[in-house]
Amino acid sequence: MGFLTTQTEKLFTFENIEQQTKLTGPKDQLLVLMEEGLSVKMLVRGNQVAVQGDSKQASLALSVLEALTQLIKKQITIGPADVISAMTMAKRGTLDYFADLYSESIIRDNKGRSIRVKNYGQRQYVSAIRKNDLTFGIGPAGTGKTFLAVAMAISALKKGDVERIVITRPAVEAGESLGFLPGDLKEKVDPYMRPIYDAMNTLVGADHVARLIERGVLEIAPLAYMRGRTLDDAFIIVDEAQNTTNAQMKMILTRLGFGSKMVVNGDPSQIDLPHGVRSGLVAARRILQDVNRIAFINFEAGDVVRHPVVGQIVSAYDAADSRLAALKQAQKEASN
Numbered sequence: 421m422g423f424l425t426t427q428t429e430k431l432f433t434f435e436n437i438e439q440q441t442k443l444t445g446p447k448d449q450l451l452v453l454m455e456e457g458l459s460v461k462m463l464v465r466g467n468q469v470a471v472q473g474d475s476k477q478a479s480l481a482l483s484v485l486e487a488l489t490q491l492i493k494k495q496i497t498i499g500p501a502d503v504i505s506a507m508t509m510a511k512r513g514t515l516d517y518f519a520d521l522y523s524e525s526i527i528r529d530n531k532g533r534s535i536r537v538k539n540y541g542q543r544q545y546v547s548a549i550r551k552n553d554l555t556f557g558i559g560p561a562g563t564g565k566t567f568l569a570v571a572m573a574i575s576a577l578k579k580g581d582v583e584r585i586v587i588t589r590p591a592v593e594a595g596e597s598l599g600f601l602p603g604d605l606k607e608k609v610d611p612y613m614r615p616i617y618d619a620m621n622t623l624v625g626a627d628h629v630a631r632l633i634e635r636g637v638l639e640i641a642p643l644a645y646m647r648g649r650t651l652d653d654a655f656i657i658v659d660e661a662q663n664t665t666n667a668q669m670k671m672i673l674t675r676l677g678f679g680s681k682m683v684v685n686g687d688p689s690q691i692d693l694p695h696g697v698r699s700g701l702v703a704a705r706r707i708l709q710d711v712n713r714i715a716f717i718n719f720e721a722g723d724v725v726r727h728p729v730v731g732q733i734v735s736a737y738d739a740a741d742s743r744l745a746a747l748k749q750a751q752k753e754a755s756n
Contacts, residue, residue: 527575632745658685
């Protein structure tokens with residue numbers, strides 16, 4: 421015999437029309453996100469929103485509305501990422517710390533908007549980058565690893581902490597044999613560096629990015645071009661590091677020079693290396709775990725700051741991988 425869930429309706433009252441507009445979003449898209457993320461129904465009635473659903477979920481939705489309202493009162497513009505962060509923290513029982521995430525801005529982007537951490541995982545990540553010479557960000561796509569690393573690099577450059585930014589990633593799909601692709605070096609490399617350019621363009625604008633590259637202050641290049649160099653006074657970002665081999669990982673880590681800081685990001689669940697080739701990221705986590713001034717920050721599906729469905733997709737794949745691993749283990753034990 422199953423247990424019946426208690427259905428309820430809770431009301432949230434907007435203080436004014438401006439607050440209502442900001443809290444619901446264009447065409448009520450922020451309320452739709454909350455409906456999807458918390459499995460409730462939200463209906464706007466005049467200056468109120470009725471939250472319908474399971475009693476626990478409705479209470480969570482109400483607490484999310486209240487937390488977001490506090491941000492609006494501080495003149496902070498909220499968007500989908502803020503709503504998703506609030507919902508995630510509400511589910512984890514850490515919503516009391518939600519406002520603290522907005523107490524500090526890393527930098528302002530090209531449009532003057534403050535770039536802040538969106539959840540506790542990101543807060544740990546940014547803190548680790550500040551405190552350590554080398555930080556590993558490990559976890560699924562959508563957790564903000566690359567974007568925040570770029571923001572921290574730009575912040576360090578503006579403060580004068582470093583003289584240049586170097587961003588690299590392995591061009592695995594081309595086997596790092598770029599000569600067979602059409603065009604000059606930039607045209608060969610750019611498709612693999614697109615996520616980096618997107619982040620840089622959002623934060624400082626495409627024109628400024630071009631000027632930084634021309635002045636040699638910003639370098640975006642495939643991993644193969646880092647060999648034989650020592651990178652002093654630089655902020656180095658290694659992206660898609662799960663696709664490095666052990667030799668490549670050791671090579672790039674030993675490029676770290678005086679006055680430099682390095683961030684290595686990757687997702688072990690998306691390794692594109694040839695069968696039988698071990699990931700340098702996986703090995704580095706084992707080998708360097710206890711080395712001083714090196715930090716490892718592990719992100720989870722719950723840290724994804726994209727659409728709620730993305731987090732659910734990541735969780736579903738993780739669950740499928742776990743079931744497959746358990747099945748293989750059972751088959752192995754049975755054969756013995």
